[in-house]
Structure formats: structure tokens, C-alpha cells
Amino acid sequence: MQKQESGNRLLLFATQLPALPQAVIRLLEVCNDPDTDILRVGRIVAQDVTITAKILKLANSAFLGARSTFINIEQAVIYLGIDSVRNLAISVAVHETFKDRTGTPNQALEEFWHHSLLTALLAKEIAERSGCASPTESYLAGFLHDIGKYLLSICFGEEYEKILETYAGNPELLQQERQAVGITHAEAGARLIQHWNLNPSLARAIAQHHFPPADLPDDQMLSRITALANLLAGNHFARQSLIKQAAKQLQSTYEELTAIRSNQLERVQGFAESLGIAVPAARQLTEQSEPAAQNRDTLRKKVQSLAQVSGLLDNLIRAKTLNRAFLVLEESLQILFEIDKCILLLPDERNTLLAAHGSFRNRVARRLKGLRIAPAEAAFRIGQALRDCKTIHIEKKGNNTPDEIETLLFDAFAEDALFAVPFTIKETQRGVLLLAATGESAHSFAGIEGSILLLSSHIGSRLCLESIKNRQAEALARERTAAIETIARTLAHEIANPLAIIQNYLSLLGMGDNRSQTMREDLGIIGGELDRIGRISRQLNDLSTPPQPNGRELTDMHALIGETLHLFKRSALLSKNVSLEYSGDPKTPRIWTSPGCLRQILINLLSNSLDAVGTNDRIRVESRFQPASETAENDRIIITVADNGPGIAPAIADHLFRAGHSTKGDGHVGLGLAIVKKLVTDLKGKICHTTGKTGETHFIVDLPAAPEQLA
Numbered sequence: 220m221q222k223q224e225s226g227n228r229l230l231l232f233a234t235q236l237p238a239l240p241q242a243v244i245r246l247l248e249v250c251n252d253p254d255t256d257i258l259r260v261g262r263i264v265a266q267d268v269t270i271t272a273k274i275l276k277l278a279n280s281a282f283l284g285a286r287s288t289f290i291n292i293e294q295a296v297i298y299l300g301i302d303s304v305r306n307l308a309i310s311v312a313v314h315e316t317f318k319d320r321t322g323t324p325n326q327a328l329e330e331f332w333h334h335s336l337l338t339a340l341l342a343k344e345i346a347e348r349s350g351c352a353s354p355t356e357s358y359l360a361g362f363l364h365d366i367g368k369y370l371l372s373i374c375f376g377e378e379y380e381k382i383l384e385t386y387a388g389n390p391e392l393l394q395q396e397r398q399a400v401g402i403t404h405a406e407a408g409a410r411l412i413q414h415w416n417l418n419p420s421l422a423r424a425i426a427q428h429h430f431p432p433a434d435l436p437d438d439q440m441l442s443r444i445t446a447l448a449n450l451l452a453g454n455h456f457a458r459q460s461l462i463k464q465a466a467k468q469l470q471s472t473y474e475e476l477t478a479i480r481s482n483q484l485e486r487v488q489g490f491a492e493s494l495g496i497a498v499p500a501a502r503q504l505t506e507q508s509e510p511a512a513q514n515r516d517t518l519r520k521k522v523q524s525l526a527q528v529s530g531l532l533d534n535l536i537r538a539k540t541l542n543r544a545f546l547v548l549e550e551s552l553q554i555l556f557e558i559d560k561c562i563l564l565l566p567d568e569r570n571t572l573l574a575a576h577g578s579f580r581n582r583v584a585r586r587l588k589g590l591r592i593a594p595a596e597a598a599f600r601i602g603q604a605l606r607d608c609k610t611i612h613i614e615k616k617g618n619n620t621p622d623e624i625e626t627l628l629f630d631a632f633a634e635d636a637l638f639a640v641p642f643t644i645k646e647t648q649r650g651v652l653l654l655a656a657t658g659e660s661a662h663s664f665a666g667i668e669g670s671i672l673l674l675s676s677h678i679g680s681r682l683c684l685e686s687i688k689n690r691q692a693e694a695l696a697r698e699r700t701a702a703i704e705t706i707a708r709t710l711a712h713e714i715a716n717p718l719a720i721i722q723n724y725l726s727l728l729g730m731g732d733n734r735s736q737t738m739r740e741d742l743g744i745i746g747g748e749l750d751r752i753g754r755i756s757r758q759l760n761d762l763s764t765p766p767q768p769n770g771r772e773l774t775d776m777h778a779l780i781g782e783t784l785h786l787f788k789r790s791a792l793l794s795k796n797v798s799l800e801y802s803g804d805p806k807t808p809r810i811w812t813s814p815g816c817l818r819q820i821l822i823n824l825l826s827n828s829l830d831a832v833g834t835n836d837r838i839r840v841e842s843r844f845q846p847a848s849e850t851a852e853n854d855r856i857i858i859t860v861a862d863n864g865p866g867i868a869p870a871i872a873d874h875l876f877r878a879g880h881s882t883k884g885d886g887h888v889g890l891g892l893a894i895v896k897k898l899v900t901d902l903k904g905k906i907c908h909t910t911g912k913t914g915e916t917h918f919i920v921d922l923p924a925a926p927e928q929l930a
Contacts, residue, residue: 243267243312247417250305257534257550260301261293264308273311273495274304294554301534302355310339310362314496317369331369333498334452335362336491340483342448345476349469351440359417360424360445367408367425375400393429405429432465443468451480535681544681546578551674552654556667560632561654562587564601565682570648573601586631592624600625604639605649610668611639628653638664642675644682652678773809774817776856780842783821796834799825803842810856810924816898823891824860824918831864831916838862839915844924854924861915867908875908 246263265271271292278295296304314332342361346354371379382399386392393403409426413419424445427435432446447465450458463473491498534551538544545563552558562584564573573592577584592601599622604611615621615635628637634655641651652675656664664671784801821840828838838860845855867875876896899906904922911917 241266243270243308246305246308250301257296257301257547258293260304261291261296264296264304265292267308267312269315270308270311274299274307276495277307277490291554297534297551297554301537306355306359306362309359311495313363313366317366317373329497329499331365332491332496333487335365336496336498337483337487338362338364338445338448338452340487340490341451341479342444344479344483345444345448345469345471348479349440349444349471351469352444353441356418356421356441357444357448360421360428360441361448363408363412363421364425364428364445364449365404365408366411367404367406370407370411371396371400371402371404431461433461433468447476451476535677538681541576541682541685542578544678544685545576546580548674548678549578549581556656556671558654558656560634561652563678564592564651564653566644566648566650567591573651583631587627590624590627601639601651601653604641604651608641608643608649610641610672612664613637613639638671640671640675642672642679644679645686650679650682771811771813774812774814775809776812776817776842777803777805777807779814779817780821780840780858783818784825784840787822787825795829795832797829797832798837799840800837801840803840804844807842807844807856808854808924810922812902812922812925816902820895820898820920821858821860823895824920827891827918828860828862828864828916832862833864836863856922856924858920858922860918860920861911863913863915866910866914866916876906 245266246260249260249263264274274295275290275292278298299307339358339361343354343358346352346357368383372383379396379400382392382395386395393405396403405426405428409422412422412425420439420441423439424442427439427442428445428449430442430446432443432450435443435446443465447462447469450462450465459473462476466473466476488498534547535544538547548563549561552561560583561577562581563576565576566573571593575584575587575590600611600613601624603609613621613625613636615625615629621629629635632655636655638654638656639651640654641649643649652671654671780801780803784799788799825838825840832838839862841857841859841861843857845857847853876892896906899920899922902922903925904920906918906920909917909919
């Protein structure tokens with residue numbers, strides 16, 4: 220009977236689990252996207268007035284020491300960082316969800332929230348110092364670790380309140396909870412986290428927060444840190460042995476951890492006030508010497524001066540592309556400092572010239588497209604900023620007459636004063652953040668210069684990481700090319716012998732006098748194609764060598780594509796009842812390219828489509844000329860080969876153009892698309908695949924429409 224009653228109680232408990240507000244649920248979904256938009260996060264938070272008000276209050280509070288007042292949530296998101304905003308939103312939502320419960324004395328509630336906030340701050344700092352777990356996840360685990368007590372108090376009322384009064388801080392608390400209500404507060408809290416679909420490791424950390432930290436395995440560092448923070452936030456003197464064991468595992472000491480506790484005890488009051496959470500009045504601390512207090516104040520001021528752009532690094536790391544990183548930089552400057560005009564002057568591969576860069580939205584960068592600056596020869600004051608590693612204020616009407624480059628920059632910005640902020644990309648490379656600070660921001664630039672320097676150093680680090688990633692990708696590509704060449708040489712050798720026999724036999728067929736003109740023409744076409752196969756097989760001997768420049772010529776693209784498709788219809792399409800359609804602009808200008816390479820690209824793509832489609836299906840080819848514009852730096856030729864076959868399997872989509880990957884079977888070694896990729900790259904072009912609106916598979920070749928030979 221007692222077992223049945225306990226089961227009924229647990230069922231009642233499960234039905235009373237509260238839900239997160241919809242705005243917080245949508246916020247969690249967006250924050251899990253690594254390429255999420257800062258402004259979108261702000262818009263979602265703004266849907267909940269209470270959460271918005273408290274996050275803005277925190278951003279503007281003395282607790283964080285903001286230098287300026289934030290009036291909208293977008294500014295606060297950049298200031299605090301996406302992960303911090305997510306955690307604060309959950310903290311506020313949890314407090315708002317539970318704050319209206321009656322029946323518990325205010326003092327007990329204040330003690331509960333004080334302990335939760337202190338544990339959260341301790342867990343976050345321990346994670347930051349040890350580097351063993353995510354500081355943001357550690358904060359959340361610390362804040363929610365005892366939420367199960369609140370839940371059990373709601374469900375089981377005075378009966379559970381008596382257990383807390385009797386066994387608070389006692390190791391027997393969990394045992395008494397299970398006997399009385401059938402579930403511990405640690406298990407109840409974990410169930411709530413699962414109910415909210417938060418990170419499973421978070422639920423585990425809450426379930427294990429009363430475990431001895433040193434007993435938890437190394438792969439459960441979030442649980443270990445949460446349990447340690449809970450010990451520190453309570454009667455830490457009585458738990459010295461457990462804390463010392465855990466400290467040793469984290470390469471720390473008991474003394475260091477208690478010093479962290481003292482610092483966080485001072486901060487928890489201000490943090491609680493900023494979030495609108497009532498906690499007991501500030502507790503009396505052991506008096507400290509005056510020098511120690513001064514050192515702590517100095518450290519706090521340094522942290523506060525850096526906090527203004529601390530969220531930016533998180534957003535830069537999340538950016539998947541450089542364009543996205545540039546956009547994060549521009550949004551941050553605009554929202555935090557009201558600076559809406561900036562560009563990055565970045566060195567080229569040889570580190571001899573600077574070029575203007577910015578996001579696709581950056582109008583100044585688009586106006587300066589094609590500008591190249593040699594710091595040693597022109598733009599004297601920009602060169603001075605690079606050489607001296609010092610911010611330079613460049614005025615149009617100053618003592619120095621603007622040189623030609625500076626005049627171009629002033630015209631592009633449409634401003635009379637600019638700031639050149641140098642930053643390091645790597646040891647031998649530097650760039651310049653060039654921005655126009657107008658009005659109040661210009662007068663107060665000295666006050667924000669430190670934050671601007673920190674911001675520019677972040678973008679320098681992001682560019683350095685991008686360079687390292689590109690070098691690693693190039694090295695991997697070279698390794699793959701070497702593997703492809705090994706296969707290709709074997710294929711070339713195997714092709715050569717039967718090809719020579721066929722060519723000799725074809726010559727004999729053409730010698731007879733009784734051959735019709737049509738047959739002679741057909742034999743001539745076949746002979747030409749066999750010659751081309753021979754050239755291709757010889758090219759397979761060294762796939763890493765690009766075609767010689769003398770193989771390129773001014774080419775009529777429209778005519779070349781038409782001839783290639785005509786030949787393909789008369790040969791390959793005979794085996795299948797497949798339609799082949801072509802649409803192109805006859806007025807497309809002639810371009811300097813390799814006709815042989817283009818034919819091979821088209822034949823391989825068409826053959827690939829033919830293998831994919833069935834009887835009565837279709838293959839469609841389009842070509843178009845795309846002139847240079849704001850989104851395309853140079854004239855381009857875009858060729859699309861589409862088919863209505865079954866599409867690209869997700870399992871091979873990411874490595875479709877690598878040799879050795881094929882779904883065709885029957886001896887296919889997956890070289891066709893790898894060769895296409897190499898030929899397109901040799902022609903300074905790009906190739907990608909996508910799915911059209913009607914489900915067709917599209918291979919898109921993007922080639923430069925150069926009117927003269929490419930270098």
C-alpha cells in the first residue's frame with residue numbers, strides 16, 4: 220500500500236512539472252545554431268518583457284561596470300554574449316516561474332536563492348580557471364542544482380518542509396526524502412531539466428551534485444565541478460577533506476578555492492539585485508588588509524573594462540565564414556559604440572599590399588573594391604599606425620595634407636576624420652581596422668579605445684585561425700591528390716593498350732574506297748574522340764599539374780557547349796531514351812579558356828547525370844553570362860547541368876568531389892567528379908551541387924569570363 224501511495228505521489232509530481240516560457244524555448248533553439256544571428260537573439264528575448272527588463276538591468280548595473288547605458292536588448296546581447304544571455308534568460312524564467320509560491324517563509328526563500336546564485340558563480344569561475352568544462356553550462360548547473368527542493372516543496376507541502384528543517388545540510392537528507400516522498404530533490408531537479416529538453420549532461424550534473432566530487436569519473440567534469448561548487452557554497456569548513464581531494468584533481472588547492480568563495484560572496488549580492496532576486500542582506504566577511512582590498516578593486520576594474528566586448532569572442536568563434544565574422548564585427552561596432560562605417564585593411568598572401576574587406580552589407584568596402592595600398596609608399600599615416608602599432612587619428616583638415624590614398628578613403632567614408640586601429644593577425648602580419656567615429660563617439664573615442672583594441676585583437680585571432688584552417692585544408696588536399704594520382708596512373712596504363720588497338724582498327728576501316736561520306740565523317744568524329752581519350756589518359760599521369768597556358772584560347776562558349784551536346788546526343792544518349800535540353804545566350808562574350816578542359820567537364824557531368832536518370836527522364840543544361848556587380852567582383856560564366864534523377868545521397872554529399880567515392884558500383888572508382896573538380900579549379904573556377912526547387916540535382920560550374928589569358 221505504501222509503495223502504491225508513493226507511486227501515486229510521483230505521478231502527481233510528474234504532472235506538476237512547470238514549463239519554460241515560449242520565448243525561452245525559442246531562444247534555446249536559436250542559441251543551439253552555431254551560425255545564429257545576434258539581432259535574431261535580441262528579437263526573441265524582446266518577446267518576454269520581464270526577461271528583457273532584467274537582462275537590460277544587469278547589463279547596465281554596477282555589477283558589470285558598463286561604461287555606457289544600453290537602451291535595447293540587441294546591445295545587451297553583444298555586451299554579454301549569446302551564451303550568457305541564454306543562461307540569464309533561463310535564470311530569470313526559473314525565478315519567475317517559482318516566485319509566486321506561498322507557504323514558505325521569505326527568509327527560507329532568500330536563503331535558497333542565495334545558495335543557488337553563489338553555487339552558480341562558484342561553478343562558473345572554477346570551470347574558467349580549470350578549463351575542464353564549459354563555464355556557461357557550469358553556471359546553469361550551479362544555479363539549478365537545488366531546484367528539486369522547490370519542486371518537492373510545491374508537490375508535498377508541509378511534509379517536505381519538515382524534512383528540510385530537520386535534515387538541512389545533513390548527509391541523510393537524500394535518504395529521508397526517498398523514504399518520505401519516493402524521490403530525492405537531486406532526482407527531481409534532473410527530471411525537470413529533462414522535461415525542459417536541456418543538455419543531458421546538465422541533468423546528470425544536477426542528479427549527482429551530492430556525490431563526492433573526487434569519486435566522479437574524468438569524463439563527467441560538469442558533474443564534478445557542480446558538486447564541488449555546492450560543497451563550497453555550504454559549510455565548507457566541515458567538508459575540507461572532500462574539497463581538498465577535488466581541488467587536487469583540478470590542479471588547484473583548498474586555499475585557492477576558499478579565496479574564490481570569498482570573492483564570489485561579495486559579488487552574489489550585486490548579481491542578485493541585478494536579476495531582481497531577493498537574497499539575505501550582505502553577510503559580514505572576515506576583515507582583509509588594505510593592500511589586499513586595493514588589489515581586488517584593481518582587478519575588478521580591469522575585468523569591468525574588458526567585459527564590454529567579452530561576448531564578441533563567442534560570436535566570432537561561432538561564425539562559420541569570414542563574411543559572417545566581418546558582419547559580427549560591424550554589428551558590434553554599430554550597436555555598442557554607434558560606429559556604422561568601418562572596413563578592415565588586410566594584407567595579401569605576400570604581405571606586401573593591403574586591401575579593403577567587409578561583409579556583403581558593407582557599402583564602404585564595396586566602394587573600395589579593387590583598392591590596393593602599399594604602406595611603405597602611400598597612405599603615410601596608415602603605414603605609421605602599422606609600424607608603431609598605435610591608433611592614429613587621421614583628419615582631412617589637419618596639419619598633414621592627405622595623400623592620394625587617404626583622399627580616396629575620405630571620399631568612400633564620406634567623412635573628414637578616421638581612426639586607424641592596427642592589430643596583429645600573426646607574427647609577421649598586421650591589419651588595420653579603419654573606422655569613422657562621428658559626433659559623440661568621436662569626442663569620447665579615448666574612453667572606448669581600449670574596448671576597440673580588444674575587439675580588433677579578436678578579429679585578428681579569428682583571421683589567424685582562418686589562415687591555419689586553410690593551410691591544413693591545402694595540405695589535406697595535396698595528400699588526397701597524391702592518392703588520386705596513384706589510381707590515375709594505373710588507369711592510364713590500362714587504358715593505353717586497348718585504345719591503341721581500337722585506333723589502329725579504326726584506321727583500317729577508313730581506308731576502303733567504298734566508304735560513304737557520312738561514314739567517313741562519323742569515323743572522323745570517333746577518331747577525334749579517341750584522340751581526346753588518349754590525351755585524357757596521359758593527363759591522368761599527373762592530376763596535380765594544371766593545363767599549360769598554350770592550351771587556352773579565346774572561346775565561343777555558346778558554340779562549344781552546343782557542339783559538345785550534339786556529340787553527346789549522337790553517342791551516349793543512344794543507349795537511353797533520355798531528353799537533353801540546352802538554353803544559353805548566343806550573345807555571351809568570348810572568353811579566354813581551355814576548350815578541351817571545358818569539353819571534358821561537360822562530358823563528365825553529362826555522363827554522371829546519364830548514370831543517375833532512368834528511361835524517359837531528362838537532362839537540362841543552361842549557360843548564362845553574369846557581369847561584375849556588388850556581389851560578384853568579376854564577370855562570370857555560369858553553367859548548370861541538371862537532371863531529375865534520385866538526387867545526391869546525404870552520406871556522400873560532403874565528399875562528392877573526392878576520388879574513390881561512388882554509389883554506382885560495377886567497378887566505378889569515383890574519379891569522374893574528382894577530375895571535374897580539378898579541371899574547374901585549374902580554370903580558376905568553382906563547382907558545387909545543390910537541389911533545385913522541383914527536386915532536380917544541379918551541378919553549377921562558375922568560371923571567370925576573362926577576355927585575356929589568366930596568369
